[in-house]
Amino acid sequence: MNSYVPILVLALLAVGFAVFSVVLGTLTGPKRWNRAKLQAYESGIEPTPQPPGGGRFPVKYYLTAMLFILFDIEIVFLYPWAVTFQKLGAFGLVEMVTFVVTVLIAYAYVWRRGGLEWD
Amino acid sequence: MSPSAYVTLSVILFAIGGVGVLVRRNAIIVFMCIELMLNAANLAFVAFARMHGNLDGQVIAFFVMVVAAAEVVVGLAILMAIFRTRRSTSVDDASLLKN
């Protein structure tokens, strides 16, 4: 159980820091309310109007999400390699480089064919 | 809790997925039911891995997750092409191919 104590301490520190900053900000910061302040935050751009029921969203979101899932899930093969890296040695390295190059080829295809361009 | 309970759960999940594929009409939901079946198999693999005390089942679960992700991408691409053409993903509407 003792080995979990540092994690617990870290979690407490993180929560404490978050609470501290938010409380300190509201207490000490200037308060000027206007319409822009009350809008939903969308990375600084004008918020997209949301039709009732969520509405339709462009196919670009779908493409990005799919690409994310594909490249994200490949990582699961890196974890087992990472923990047995020492035991597998050069063999593991060569195989993993082959694997990453294979994924990179797919990435090059997506990149060159405009899959990563937003507009 | 004994691992055999997890195997029972995985069989139940697999059956729910299988029934869902057969009775639902929306292709997306049919597809989600298939994913449920794959994940049920994953649960069974992990439970059996614990019963047998070897790691094969856990390794298989990794591979199945990757395969399932690839299947999602291919499947949704096909379903979206159909939706853009027909404005519907009902498997009953797709009935041009008949005897």
Place this chain on the structure above:
Amino acid sequence: MTGSVGHAGLVGHPGVLAASTIAAPHIEYSQLAPMLIVFAAALAGVLVEAFAPRSARRSLHIVLALGGLGAAFILTILIAASSSIFAGGGAGHIAAMGAVGVDRPTLFIQGTILVLAMLTMLIIADTAHGLSPFVAQAAAVPGSAEEREGLLKGVTHTEIYPLTMFAVGGMLLFPAANDLLTMFVALEVLSLPLYLLCGLARRRRLLSQEAAMKYFLLGSFSSAFFLFGIAMLYGFAGSVRLSAIASAASTNTANETLLLAGVALLGLGLLFKIGAVPFQGWKPDVYQGAPTPITALMASCVVVSAFGALLRVFYVAFGTLTWDWRPVLWVIAILTMLLGAVIAITQTDVKRLLAYSSITHAGYILTAVVASSALGLSSSLFYLATYGFSTVGAFALITLVRDPSGEALHLSRWAGLGKRSPLVAATFAFFLLAFAGIPLTSGFTGKFAVFQAAEASGATPLVIIGVLASAIAAFFYVRIIVLMFFSDPVPDGPAVVVPSALTGTAVAIGAAATLFLGIIPGPLLSLANNAATHLFVR
């Protein structure tokens, strides 16, 4: 893959992996070279898509695809001829820590797949007469301005070549897989590109997309069953190695429910891929909707590959359970032969008809699988090779008979074709006679071999029903021949385009192989016998 993790020292401490049990695995790259080359060619194809200018892509792809398949075929022969296998009388090797079996039947199957894939690649690559069978822009909605614009600009999807190569790579791995995880991954690697390729027909795009959706939903449904079957067998044997399952099945009497459930679910997934009744429903729809070259690929290479995997699983993993699965496969073989033949009679679409014919042929091969002997294995191998050549040839011919709107697929359009283009009609008639199993065609020798194997194993009723189904099937083949030669041509009948060198070669090789293997079956038959003597390695 799974073999890389040791079992020792773990029992009693599940979930804790003793670090000392891990050793770097050993992979015999030279034994796996054919598959690696095909996958490398596919990856190179993706790079071509990414970096080559549009005008150069098609020719680069053709060189890569045919070169890769050709090199893989040569390597397959070299491996087979090496002193440890055919030449030296050895059974073969197990490579990649038990994940892949490189043995005699597998090499025969892989060679067959590679030759058939090369032939199919010729039809896929054929864009003569400005009519590629594949869609210009899959993302454009059919009938939209975007689609017309793409057609005018002359854009094409050259991604079909790498997709086909990935599928072929999966097909090579599927029958070679010696553990069930590798088999599952290979199954998906071969299936996923095919789902996409099915939806890429240039004409009748709605049909094509619908075929892709049906194939995808049913295909992934069946692979979910396949996977759950693997889970059950893993639960039973504690390993997914085929040999481990076989030895557990002969010693372990507890948990027989898990074993039988696993056999049934795994068998379901495999029987789905070969299109055996009652899992045949997808075949006519998909064969009809898919672009014809892809139909040729599915009807030849995929069937060969799936039968290879089926044979390996039933002969190696379930070899000691013959008495459990044989009665079930008996019933399935009978239903498959009869149902395919009977329903084919009512068909009016050429590709649909050939799909039902393909179902019937799967039934014939199943009669040899049921034999569960070296003779059964060798006759299945021989049949698969002969049937593959005729099928590719027949589908290649279908691409030549065209209406203004695309291929003329309705049978009524084929009336009187023999009077307008005798050569095409005669060649098609020859392929149909081969499907019917008329002597002097390869269909006869193949059918003779499988029925002989079934007879030798005591399955006389199966042989009788097989002959009966052949008679029914011969009826509808002959009906098409009569239609082509003895009815009046339709007034604005389909035009038969002059085949380009690519399709022409595919048809010529298909027809030559069908004739040659019908008259002199000896060499290939003895090769198949030779391939089957040691069965599969364990």
